[in-house]
Amino acid sequence: MKGTLIFFNPDKHHGFIRTEEGERLLVEEQGFEPGHLLGDRCAGTPLVFERDEDGPRAVAVRVAEKVEPRRARRRGR
Secondary structure (H helix, E strand, O other), X not given: OEEEEEEEEOOOOEEEEEEOOOOEXXXXXXXXXXXXXXXXXXXXXXXXXXXXXXXXXXXXXXXXXXXXXXXXXXXXX
């Protein structure tokens, strides 16, 4: 499945993903593939994952494409 990260809280070790169908799934820290765990400023990151059969949870989560960090815009004076 594909979706985007709504948010991830590293202090609480979980967050939420919005699927392409609009469903909201829980994602826990251990649900990420090694090397794909994201920090707290990653909302909107495209993800690929599998849905857990036991409930509304995402597993085998990985970043869909390499995303460059956003740069702050400079305001004109």
